Amino acid sequence: MCARRAFTLVELLVVIAIIALLMSILMPALGRVRKQAKLVICQSQLKQWGSFFFMYTDDNESSFMPGRDQDHWKENWWAALEPYYKDRRLLCCPMANNPDRPAYPDYGNFGVWPPQWFPDGFYGSYGMNEWVCNPYKVSSNIDAAEFQNYWRTAQVKGGAYIPLLLDSWWDQAWAHYYDWIPDWPGQWEGEGGNDMAHFCHIRHGYFINCLFMDYSVRKMSLKCLWGLKWHRGYDVSAPPPDWEEKDWIRKFPECD
Numbered sequence: 001m002c003a004r005r006a007f008t009l010v011e012l013l014v015v016i017a018i019i020a021l022l023m024s025i026l027m028p029a030l031g032r033v034r035k036q037a038k039l040v041i042c043q044s045q046l047k048q049w050g051s052f053f054f055m056y057t058d059d060n061e062s063s064f065m066p067g068r069d070q071d072h073w074k075e076n077w078w079a080a081l082e083p084y085y086k087d088r089r090l091l092c093c094p095m096a097n098n099p100d101r102p103a104y105p106d107y108g109n110f111g112v113w114p115p116q117w118f119p120d121g122f123y124g125s126y127g128m129n130e131w132v133c134n135p136y137k138v139s140s141n142i143d144a145a146e147f148q149n150y151w152r153t154a155q156v157k158g159g160a161y162i163p164l165l166l167d168s169w170w171d172q173a174w175a176h177y178y179d180w181i182p183d184w185p186g187q188w189e190g191e192g193g194n195d196m197a198h199f200c201h202i203r204h205g206y207f208i209n210c211l212f213m214d215y216s217v218r219k220m221s222l223k224c225l226w227g228l229k230w231h232r233g234y235d236v237s238a239p240p241p242d243w244e245e246k247d248w249i250r251k252f253p254e255c256d
Helices: 009-059 144-149 195-199 222-227
Strands: 126-129 163-167 207-212 217-221
Touching: 009 163, 009 207, 009 217, 195 222, 207 222, 217 222
Parallel strands: none
Antiparallel strands: 126 163, 163 207, 207 217
């Protein structure tokens, strides 16, 4: 009769050690795969947003919504487009979708613009280029000199270089070529005057995802944001005013 053979304690410990070693090797790789998957999901969602913007402009004689600082909050993009998207979860990048983690004060890179700051419980982590709007009056954020700078309709040339909707810790931005680089990625810009900072975060590493006015989607190095055509009067040849002073952004990929 054969004797039954069992694991010894030493053999069991060796097996556990090997499993632990394999897990330590695999976990970082799995983490990278999860982040890559979320980046792709984010791009897919932005592609859906392109369809929503297309449907809105198609129903409104090619014009975009009036936008922020007009007569009603429902003229903001996230409210004006709701009849088309319906599911508010699409307002959030999968890397930043927790309403209990606001961008200010603690979660700049992975935070949301929170429901307590917006009407009707809206929150999200995408932000619109507010120059892609069709305002009908000068307001507190729109002076008379800049009133002609808006991309009011979808019928424009060079749409592949005009940002429409991006990964952001705020719901909108009036970006300018003279906006300075924040001191660190995800830095809260609460005093106004530096709207480009809304997009300067490391949610997807060196890149953020961007939907353009031709409804294409691609990832952009943070270095490249200043070279996009944000509004009609935007000087794409002007570098940021403090480009050489911010060490954190120097390692980011160059623009194509």
